[in-house]
Amino acid sequence: MSDPTFKIETPRLLISYLQPDLDSYCNFLVALYNTPEFIASNGKTPITTRNVARRQLEGRFRAEHARNSYSTYFFSLRNPSNPSNLSSATPIGTVSLICGDEPKFYTAFDLGFTILLEYIKKGYTKEAARGLMEYVEREQGVKDILGLYDPANKASGTVFRSLGFVDVGLRQLLVFGPDVIGQVWVKKGMNEDVSVYGLPK
Numbered sequence: 001m002s003d004p005t006f007k008i009e010t011p012r013l014l015i016s017y018l019q020p021d022l023d024s025y026c027n028f029l030v031a032l033y034n035t036p037e038f039i040a041s042n043g044k045t046p047i048t049t050r051n052v053a054r055r056q057l058e059g060r061f062r063a064e065h066a067r068n069s070y071s072t073y074f075f076s077l078r079n080p081s082n083p084s085n086l087s088s089a090t091p092i093g094t095v096s097l098i099c100g101d102e103p104k105f106y107t108a109f110d111l112g113f114t115i116l117l118e119y120i121k122k123g124y125t126k127e128a129a130r131g132l133m134e135y136v137e138r139e140q141g142v143k144d145i146l147g148l149y150d151p152a153n154k155a156s157g158t159v160f161r162s163l164g165f166v167d168v169g170l171r172q173l174l175v176f177g178p179d180v181i182g183q184v185w186v187k188k189g190m191n192e193d194v195s196v197y198g199l200p201k
Helices: 023-033 036-042 050-068 124-140 154-162
Strands: 013-017 072-077 090-101 104-115 145-149 166-172 181-186
Touching: 013 124, 023 036, 023 050, 023 090, 023 104, 036 104, 050 090, 072 124, 090 124, 104 124, 104 154, 124 154, 145 154, 154 166, 154 181
Parallel strands: 104 145
Antiparallel strands: 013 072, 072 090, 090 104, 145 181, 166 181
16 A cells, blocks of 8 residues: 555546655545535544544554555546646545454445545546446456445435445444444445345345
């Protein structure tokens, strides 16, 4: 997760690792995680300063990546004059694949995403999600991916539907807390009995 040159290229975006040594990445994470939309879906974040963001990137985010091979990534708009250059791209969101910590974890990755408000409804989130899913399937053979989110977040449902996921209803999501009930979608072709992935029937 520390390779500053790593990137997944899609037609309009570059997907890259989070770099804690870059102030611009830390500042962006603070801005993104403190939008009203993010807080409404995920609750108030402790990531309110650059230094806290840096510690999160160096700690929890890197630990998740080391444990699961995947974690949270930035996605950025390509600079038309230098489309493959990360330093000139504009960060607009994050996309992630996580599965939780033992003993509360799932055997399939959970696809997550968030984006700055001014960039919604342009297809960027779908493009980033599809780009990451295609990469992990091509490079690591990862095919089973879940979509778990707050039922009130209709925008997430729209993205999963556009990606061809199948809605399998509400389930208790112990990974996020003992009382959390979330909407569950599965990638097309997966078993719709999600208990096989560690979720309740």
